Amino acid sequence: MGIIRSRLFVLVPAIGLAIVFLAETAVAAGRSEPWQMWFQPAASPVMERIIEFHNFIFIIEVLIVVLVLVLMGYIIIRFNAKSNPVPSKTTHNTILEVAWTAVPLLLVIIIAVPSLKLLYYADRIEEGEMTLKVIGNQWYWSYEYPDHGAFAFDSIIIEDENLEPGQPRLLSVDNSVVLPAETNIRLLFTSADVIHNWAVPSLGLKLDAVPGRVNESWVRINSEGDYYGMCSELCGVNHGFMPVHIKAVSKADFAAWVEQAKQEFAGENSNAGVRVAKADTRVR
C-alpha cells in the first residue's frame, strides 16, 4: 500500500504510457497490469479476434473524434466575433447534407460486416472436446466436469488475510478451475440463485449465468497459465468477491488432475447445481 501511494508523485501520464508498452509485450499476464490502458493480452482465438476487430474500429473512432476537434478548433479561431464580425446567412447546402448522411452510413456498413462475423464466431462451436459446467451461487462459483465422471466442486475467494505470497488479492480462490490448454471446451452456464456473469477478460469470455436457463459458449485456451476474472453481473452484497481463476495445464497434466480431483471431490458431486445459496455474509 505504502509503495503504491508513493508512486503518486511520479508523473502519471508518463507511467501510464510506459505501462501500455509493457503490457503489450507482457508474457502470459492473465490479469491486468498497474496503469494498464489497453486490453489484457489475448489468450484465446476469440480474444485475438476481438482485439483485431477493435484495432479496426478504433482507427475509425479516433479519426471521427480528431475530425470534429480539428473542425471545432478551426471554427473557433476563424469565425470568432473578432475575426469574423459579420455572420453569413448560409443555412443549407444539399451536397454537404447528403454527404454527412451517406458517409456515416457507409462507415456503419463497413463496421457491421466484421462485427457480425465476430459475433457468430464467438457464439459457439459445433463439437467440443469436453464440457465444463459453470454454476453461479451467491457468492462463489461451482464447477462440474460432466465428461469426466461429473465430479464437482466450489471455488471460493481467499480472504485477504489468508493470501499466500504470489496470490493476487480478490482474484484468488481456494479451488481454481483446471482446464486443458489447446482444447476446444464447451461451456455451459446456469445459476442456483440470482443472475451472475462468468467473465475472463484475457480469454474474451463473458456470459450470464441465469437461474432456470442454460447458456452456452466455448473457449480454447492458447497456452498454459493462470487466467483471472470476476463476476460481471450485480448479484448482491458480495458481488465483488466471487472471482474466477482458471489454471490452464497441458492435456497430460489435466488427465492427472482429473484423477486426483475425482477422489478429492467425491463427496461433493451430488448437489453442486441445486444447492440453495448459503447465506455467506462476509463482514469485514
Added chain:
Amino acid sequence: MANEATAAHGSHDHHPHGWRRWLYSTNHKDIGTMYIILSIVAAIIGGAMSVLIRLELMYPGIQFITDFQFYNVLVTGHAFLMVFFVVMPAMFGGFGNWFVPLMIGAPDMAFPRMNNISFWLVAAALVLLLISAFTQGGPGTGWTVYPPLSNVEYHPGPAVDLGILSLHLAGASSILGAINLIVTIFNMRAPGMTMHRMPLFVWSILVTAFLLLLAIPVLAGGLTMLLTDRNFGTSFFETSGGGDPILWQHLFWFFGHPEVYIIIIPGFGIISQVISTFSKKPIFGYLGMAYAMVFIGFVGFVVWAHHMYTAGLDADTRAYFVAATLVIAVPTGVKIFSWLATMWGGSLEFPAPMLFACGFIFLFVMGGVTGVALANSGMDLAWHDTYFVVAHFHYVMAIAAVLSIFAGFYYWIGKMSGRQYPKTLAKIHFWMFFIGVNVLFFPQHFLGMAGMPRRIPDYPDNYWGWNYVSSIGALITSISTVLFLFIVWRTFAAGDKVPANQWGEGATTLEWTVDSPAPFHTHEVLPDMTVQAPAE
C-alpha cells in the same frame, strides 16, 4: 390553433402570494422554477452519493464503506436520483415548462392544473425514493432492478417495494407532463408558428414527450409485475413458476433505452438554441435537425437488447440488434455536423452557455464513438459490465446532459430571474467542471479495457492507478459544483438587471421579446408570427 379564451382572460395581474402561490401553482413559470429547485436538491444528494463511491474506490482495499449492501444502495440511489430527479426534472419539467409556452407564443400550458399535479407527484416520488434507501438495507439492485436479485427472496423487506412505488409516481408524473406538453405544442402555437417554424428546443421537447408517453407505460407494467411477484405470489420473472427473469430485462430495456434519449434529446434542443444564438446565425439544416431527433426517437425503440448481449440471447437476435443500433450513428452524425456547420461562417461569441455547448459537442462525440464500438455484440464480450460502459454512458448521456443543463441555465437565467450571472465565475465554473469530468471519466475507459467490472466496492490492486486519477477528477468536479451553487446565490443576491434581450441579434426566439424577468403572465396578446422568418 391558439387558445383565444385563455388569452382574453388575464390582463389583470393578480396572483396568489405566499405558500399558496407555490403549492397550488398553475403557472408554467412557477412550476418550472419548482422543478429546477427540486433538480438542484436531488443533484446535491445524488452527487454526494457518487462522491462517496469515488472516495471508496480511491484506493484498493475497503476504505470506509464496510457494508457492501450500502455500497450497492449508493450506486442504485445515485442512478435513480440523477436520471429521474435531476436530469428529467431540470430539462423536461424545468426548461420545458418555462420555455415551451414562451417560445411558441402560448400564454401557459394546455392543462395548468395537471401541470401542478405532475410536479407534486415527482416531489412525492423523491421522498419515497429517499425513504426506500434508508429502509431495511435499502435497494441494492442497481438501477436495472434485475430479478431474481430484486425479488423478495433476495431483497426481503419493503425497500424495493418503496422504490417501485417511487418510480410509479415519477412515471405517472412524466406521463402527465408529456401529455401536457404534447397538447400544448400541437394546439397552442401562436398564429403563424407552424410546426416547421418551431424552435428546435420545442421540437426536442415534443420528441421527448412522445418517448415518455410510449416508454413509461412499459416500465410501469414491468414494475407492477415485479411488485406482484414480490408481494402476491405471482411468478412473471421466476422460472420455478413458469416465468422468466430475462422477460424483465426486455421490458426494462424497452423502457431503458428510450430513457437515455429522454435524458439527452432536450439537451440537443438547448444546445441548438445556444449555438444558433452565439453564432448569430439560424441553425444549419433546420429540418434535418428536427427530423434527426424524430428518427433517433423512433429507432431508439427498436434497439433495446444491445444492453443484453451477454444475457444469452441467440446469435441471430443479437445480429439484428447490432445492425439496428449502428444505424443510430447516422442521425447522430447529422446533428453533430449541423451544429458545426451552424458555427461555420458565424460571428462567434463565447459566454458561459456557449462554452458549455462546445464542451457538450466534445463529450457527446467521445461518448458517441464509444457507443458505436459498444454496439457490436462481439466487443461486449470485453466490455459489458466493465468501467468502459460506465465511462461511455457518463460521456454520452449523463455528463453531456449536465453540460446542456448548465448551458441552458446560463442562457436563460437572465430571463428567469431578471439578473445577470457573474460572467467570469461562470467561465471558471465551466473550465473546472469540464476538466473535472474528463479527469473523472476518461481513465475509466482504461479500467474497462483492462477488464475492471462495475458495481464493485473494491478491486484487484493493479487497477489502482486510474481509479485514483478518476477519484481526483470527482473531487475537482464536486468543487466546481460548489462553485456553481455560489454562482446561483450570487446571481440572485447581487446580479445586475438584464434587458429583455440580453444576447443581442442572435437571440431570435420569442422568449427574448418579453421582459426579464418574464412577467407572471406572458403572451396574453398572442404574437403574430405569420409574417416573420422562421424562428429557428
